[in-house]
Each structure stands twice: as structure tokens, then as C-alpha cells.
Amino acid sequence: GDEIILLMGACLLSPSTTFKLVCHFSNWSQYTTGLGKFIVENIDPFLCTHVVYDFAVINHDNQLTENEWAEESVYQELAGLKNKNSELKTMLSVRELSTNDPQFSEMVSSAANRQTFVQSAVTFLRAHEFDGLDLDWGHPGNNKHKFTQLFKDLQQAFENESIGTERPRLMLSASLTPKTDYEVTEIVDFISVKTFDLGGGTVTAHHSPLFGSNKANIVMTISLFIYFTDRKKIIPAQKLLLGFPAYARSYTLSTQVSSPGAPVSGLAYPGPFTQEMGFWSHYETCAFLHGASANWIDKQYVPYAVKNNQWVGFDNQQSYGAKVTYLMTQHLGGAAVWSLNLDDFTGHFCGQGKYPLISQLKAELSRGDTVEPQNPKTTSSPHSFISPAKDSNPSLCMDKADGSYQTKQDPPLTYVCTQGKPYVTECPTVHSRSNAASSGGLLLNLLLPSILYGCYMYR
Structure with a gap:
């Protein structure tokens, strides 16, 4: 295997x-x-x-x-x-x-x-x-x-x-x-x-x-x-x-659903300083985070926050x-x-x-x-985030131009074809240790697990 x-x-x-x-x-x-x-x-x-x-x-x-x-x-x-x-x-x-x-x-x-x-x-x-x-x-x-x-x-x-x-x-x-x-x-x-x-x-x-x-x-x-x-x-x-x-990109929600992928009615209200709909500076986002519900998207390693019908990915x-x-x-x-x-x-x-x-x-x-080099015993490839696909079926990239594709499995596997060979481009899900905002509302207490230092690599 x-x-x-x-x-x-x-x-x-x-x-x-x-x-x-x-x-x-x-x-x-x-x-x-x-x-x-x-x-x-x-x-x-x-x-x-x-x-x-x-x-x-x-x-x-x-x-x-x-x-x-x-x-x-x-x-x-x-x-x-x-x-x-x-x-x-x-x-x-x-x-x-x-x-x-x-x-x-x-x-x-x-x-x-x-x-x-x-x-x-x-x-x-x-x-x-x-x-x-x-x-x-x-x-x-x-x-x-x-x-x-x-x-x-x-x-x-x-x-x-x-x-x-x-x-x-x-x-x-x-x-x-x-x-x-x-x-x-x-x-x-x-x-x-x-x-x-x-x-x-x-x-x-x-x-x-x-x-x-x-x-x-x-x-x-x-x-x-x-x-x-x-x-x-x-x-x-x-x-x-x-x-x-x-800077952040922000939206106005059209339903009670607020998770990533939720429907929107349009861009969020302009920030008080940048004055552009759907575009907030980091300092405007910090102000928004007071009283907002802050969350972490495990599969993407980025946060988002919701307050009333306003949603921001920052x-x-x-x-x-x-x-x-x-x-x-x-x-x-x-x-x-x-x-x-x-x-x-x-x-x-x-x-x-x-x-x-x-x-x-x-x-x-x-x-x-200042990181001291070591001789990793794991792999000789420096491109660990672009790894040979687990599904080694030769037909996966047959007759396909170089580029990105997805399998039909659930959940789908995202892979890249290059010179007829498939390569995975997404790491496995790693859950954050906490998704709670700090009492001040400005800091997300989301600790990055040490496992991020290495995507799983199949070979």
C-alpha cells in the first residue's frame, strides 16, 4: 500500500x-x-x-x-x-x-x-x-x-x-x-x-x-x-x-446561514475609512471583530467572522x-x-x-x-505541498492538458495533471485547537498545530 x-x-x-x-x-x-x-x-x-x-x-x-x-x-x-x-x-x-x-x-x-x-x-x-x-x-x-x-x-x-x-x-x-x-x-x-x-x-x-x-x-x-x-x-x-x-473581503448574507459557502445578497457595507463596499482594511476588520463571532476554516487555514448579516474573510x-x-x-x-x-x-x-x-x-x-538545516529522511522532494496523487490510476490524467482537475469521489480529490501524471494539491484537514475569540474580541485564539509543518505526502 x-x-x-x-x-x-x-x-x-x-x-x-x-x-x-x-x-x-x-x-x-x-x-x-x-x-x-x-x-x-x-x-x-x-x-x-x-x-x-x-x-x-x-x-x-x-x-x-x-x-x-x-x-x-x-x-x-x-x-x-x-x-x-x-x-x-x-x-x-x-x-x-x-x-x-x-x-x-x-x-x-x-x-x-x-x-x-x-x-x-x-x-x-x-x-x-x-x-x-x-x-x-x-x-x-x-x-x-x-x-x-x-x-x-x-x-x-x-x-x-x-x-x-x-x-x-x-x-x-x-x-x-x-x-x-x-x-x-x-x-x-x-x-x-x-x-x-x-x-x-x-x-x-x-x-x-x-x-x-x-x-x-x-x-x-x-x-x-x-x-x-x-x-x-x-x-x-x-x-x-x-x-x-x-485587507479583507466582506459580504452581506442573504439568509441565516453564515458558514463558508453561504448565499449572499451582495458586498458588505463600506468600511468607515476605505469607503469601498466589500473591501475592508485590516484595521477596519479589527474594529468589526468587537462583538463578532470569529471562526477558523480548518481546511483553508484562514479565519472569518460574522456579525448580524455581515460576513468577512480576513x-x-x-x-x-x-x-x-x-x-x-x-x-x-x-x-x-x-x-x-x-x-x-x-x-x-x-x-x-x-x-x-x-x-x-x-x-x-x-x-x-536562522533555521538549521537537517537531512530529512522523509522525501527528496522539496515540493511537499504538490504530491503524487494517492490514486495512481494512469487514466487519471490520460488525454488531459496540464492543469487542475477534481475526481468525482466524495469528498472530491483536487489534483494537477502535468506531463500525464497526477499530483495532489490539497492537504488533509487539520483541526485547530480552538476557535474562540479572545475576550477583547480582537485576537483569534486559534493555535496552528505543529502538523502544518508537513502535509502528508504519498509515495
Whole structure:
């Protein structure tokens, strides 16, 4: 029979591992009212390894430029953070303003347009003392190869400029969704994977679960990035950063049912500061948790809470810890957070100090840097969360393209087909030791079992 083996994933780490902690923040956060107002002064220069400013834009002359006229002062303040922490890197992210203004597509449409953008990017980044550029183009569509060429052009220009000026080369990164069509893995310094907003619709669902019975989970998303990007080459795991949301997705229930999968009538009420329906910052979620019923989704390693007819799927220190464990077992390069301005950056709301989520994330990653390696006797595979399927029937992936599938058994087995072989992408259920909220209503007393350090692996 099949041998079930427990993989102690954290022991697979190299002692020389240095994780990136890339923290984004948005240009519109300065306009949030009251205690939600976020400015550069709120940034702890020692919290993250990289700070990314979202977003610059491409003008109609195909040049990189600021989104608003007053942002040059923000750039100057960001550069000033490096006077406090010389190791900090600052980057500028660029995206299209909207689908109605496809300036990315126009810019990549010809070699001349791309060169105009590339040269403007070098000039702009150096003028404002940024250390690199992040491209956030969610849906390049038919421009896949032109998108790749843009990265090649930028990489070459950054290298040439570095040689010519004897300055450190500008960094190049990409922020990509699971649906992004791309082939840039050998070009970029790192890829921030947006492992959030994965679910949602007509029923309650957490938007960033670690595991799940369908494609809408972190393990599936990362496995697709690693294994199926261009069908030929595997992405080096060290180039992938796992995306951590510092915000929640919320719904209005349409019945008395409130468990995950419950029907909804629409999005939840806007948060008092972010003012967007169905989108709550972590500090707004903390305020909501007073008097709410807080619960843990065992199969997904994430919490949710209910108060009256409002339902919210959010993250806390425990779910962050579970995701970091997965990040480490997969030897990913670190974490990317969206965003600084959505965590409890003032420490006013959650009662856990400033930046409770990101501080926890930094602490978890820092502990991983010091883990001593061992020689695990369990398996030689570093990809324990993507394990050979227990059902070894050769027909399971016969005539199936690479991708995710489910068996018809109850409960269904979620698996991935790659090169005709099936791989499990969901761990067994591990029950939390407690699902009670603390007396303060802000902390979920949900202790992560040590068994999470190893998914069961079949071989």
C-alpha cells in the first residue's frame, strides 16, 4: 500500500536563506480620512526590505511619469527613508490607469515606443532615487511576446546604464495575477504573485485561502506558477514572492446561514475609512471583530467572522504564520504585502502595536533565516505541498492538458495533471485547537498545530 510520510518542511531551509519582504503602498492612501490617512512618515524604514510605491503611469508619449502632479514630494520623502536605513530599497510600480486607457498595449506595440518608455524609465527612476521598477500589467492578452520583449529591453538598458555610470543596476520586478500571460521568469529579479482576490461571487468565500477544493487557493496558484508557466521551464522558486493581503473581503448574507459557502445578497457595507463596499482594511476588520463571532476554516487555514448579516474573510497572525510555513517549504524568495496602508499602521485599532500583520510576517521570515538545516529522511522532494496523487490510476490524467482537475469521489480529490501524471494539491484537514475569540474580541485564539509543518505526502 501507499506509505504516508510526514514532511517537516521547515527543516528543508538553507541557513543562508535571506527572504525578501516587499511592501507596497498606494498613492491614494494619503486621501483616506481621519486615522486612515497614510503618508510616508507612517512607514517604518526597518520593517520591510523593499518599499514599492503604487502607481506611476505611462503617458500618451509612451513615457513613465507620475500619476499626480504633487507626487514628486512623495518620491523625495521615500528616498529619505534610505538615510535612516541604508539597506532599504525603494521601487516604483507602473500600471495602466484603466482598461479604457490601454497605454501599456500602445507602448509595447512597437520597438520605437518601447525604447521611448525604457529610456524615460531610466531617467525617471534615477531622478527620483528609486532602486528599481515593478511592472503591474494584469492582462497583457495578445501582447504576451511584446510584454516579454519589454522586460528584455528594460533589463538591457538597466545593465548598460549601470556599467556606464558604475552605479548598482536598477532592479526589475513584476506583480502578476494567476491569470497573467507572461514569460519573463529569466529576466526579472523577482515576481510578486497576487495570491489574493482568488474567490468571491454569489456565496461567502475567503479570497486568499492557503488550501481549497478548487483552483481558488494559494497552493494551486503557486503550483501553476512553478510548473506550468511556459510548459517548458520551471520558474526558480526563489524568484517567487508569496502575496499577503492586509485587507479583507466582506459580504452581506442573504439568509441565516453564515458558514463558508453561504448565499449572499451582495458586498458588505463600506468600511468607515476605505469607503469601498466589500473591501475592508485590516484595521477596519479589527474594529468589526468587537462583538463578532470569529471562526477558523480548518481546511483553508484562514479565519472569518460574522456579525448580524455581515460576513468577512480576513487574515490574522495565525493565517500569516501558516502561509509563511508553506512559503518556506516551497523555498520561495519571500513575501509581498498589499499594502502598508491597510495594516493597522497606527496601532490604534487592533491592540497589537503598529503593523501587527506585517510585523508578524517579518518575525516569521526572520526566524526562517536562522533555521538549521537537517537531512530529512522523509522525501527528496522539496515540493511537499504538490504530491503524487494517492490514486495512481494512469487514466487519471490520460488525454488531459496540464492543469487542475477534481475526481468525482466524495469528498472530491483536487489534483494537477502535468506531463500525464497526477499530483495532489490539497492537504488533509487539520483541526485547530480552538476557535474562540479572545475576550477583547480582537485576537483569534486559534493555535496552528505543529502538523502544518508537513502535509502528508504519498509515495
